[in-house]
Amino acid sequence: MNLMELRQQFEADKRIYESAKLVFRGVDGFDVYNPSIPFEWNGKRYIYGRVERRHEWARSWVRLFEQSGPDEWTAVPDTMIYQLEDPYISVIDKQIVLGGTHVRNKQGRLDTFYGYFYKGRDLHDLYYFTTGPDYMKDIRLVELQDGKIGVFSRPRGEEVRKEFGSESLVGFTVIDSLDDLSPEVIENAPYIRGLFQKDEWGGCNQAYLLESGKIGVIGHICYAQGDTSTYMNMAFVVDPQANQFSDLKIIGTRSCYPDGPAKKLHLTDCAFTAGIEMRSDGKVNLYSGIGDTEAGRIVIDYPFEKEGAIVTF
Numbered sequence: 001m002n003l004m005e006l007r008q009q010f011e012a013d014k015r016i017y018e019s020a021k022l023v024f025r026g027v028d029g030f031d032v033y034n035p036s037i038p039f040e041w042n043g044k045r046y047i048y049g050r051v052e053r054r055h056e057w058a059r060s061w062v063r064l065f066e067q068s069g070p071d072e073w074t075a076v077p078d079t080m081i082y083q084l085e086d087p088y089i090s091v092i093d094k095q096i097v098l099g100g101t102h103v104r105n106k107q108g109r110l111d112t113f114y115g116y117f118y119k120g121r122d123l124h125d126l127y128y129f130t131t132g133p134d135y136m137k138d139i140r141l142v143e144l145q146d147g148k149i150g151v152f153s154r155p156r157g158e159e160v161r162k163e164f165g166s167e168s169l170v171g172f173t174v175i176d177s178l179d180d181l182s183p184e185v186i187e188n189a190p191y192i193r194g195l196f197q198k199d200e201w202g203g204c205n206q207a208y209l210l211e212s213g214k215i216g217v218i219g220h221i222c223y224a225q226g227d228t229s230t231y232m233n234m235a236f237v238v239d240p241q242a243n244q245f246s247d248l249k250i251i252g253t254r255s256c257y258p259d260g261p262a263k264k265l266h267l268t269d270c271a272f273t274a275g276i277e278m279r280s281d282g283k284v285n286l287y288s289g290i291g292d293t294e295a296g297r298i299v300i301d302y303p304f305e306k307e308g309a310i311v312t313f
Contacts, residue, residue, distance in 0.1 A: 020298075033052075046076070048098065062081070151174070152189070153189040170191070171201070205275055210309070218286070219295060267292045284299070
């Protein structure tokens, strides 16, 4: 079944229990989109958001927002601002790890981009500690039961297309500590084969250790049709011992979220995944950027039921 057929099946059977936009305060004149997942730290609830003017491209900042109401977030004053895109967070060894994509331009043209990583226990004073490989986005980390760290990569380019047919791959490897995270380790992560078919692409956006010992991945999966690029929310499971995936499924599309504008015409069908958080009713909130201008939340069934609950440390 190709991706368009998989989408048609999802749209016919989908169960969306709630659908809402996130409202961001304190950044008038800017869009906030492609956020991290919400997280709690020292008794408060936060989210990182990508902040950018509607008419600009590759001139983003990442800012910290505190929850100020249902689906409402307010910029935290006097905190660090990062020249990054598409933030994500993970908790490793009781530290916050913030990652995002830094884009480097020369004379107004794209030169390269790469991941930056920061860590610490004070949200207002995180320390830079490493950079990812050139031309690689969507590097993600997850703490494992034995204290080691799973690392997801996302190589993309013409070499990948020539060898595998897809536009990108997802790699996975395990390191002993954050001190071992380096461009070389990320670049050499063994590929998880078979995730994407011809001309498809995607990546890991958030990873979760599950009771089964496997890793639940919430990510994005994409294809182009004419001048439109379609980005959808997906889930799959990784066996870290065998480096194989299973149970890949679409869990959200742009039409699941409230209507709204797109930054560019070709992004009208774009839902760029953030991740999930568990709810008290057993379902999950799924967060996503929408149209590269806004962020949304939908409520769906927990996608990893077969593998048990998410492990928290």
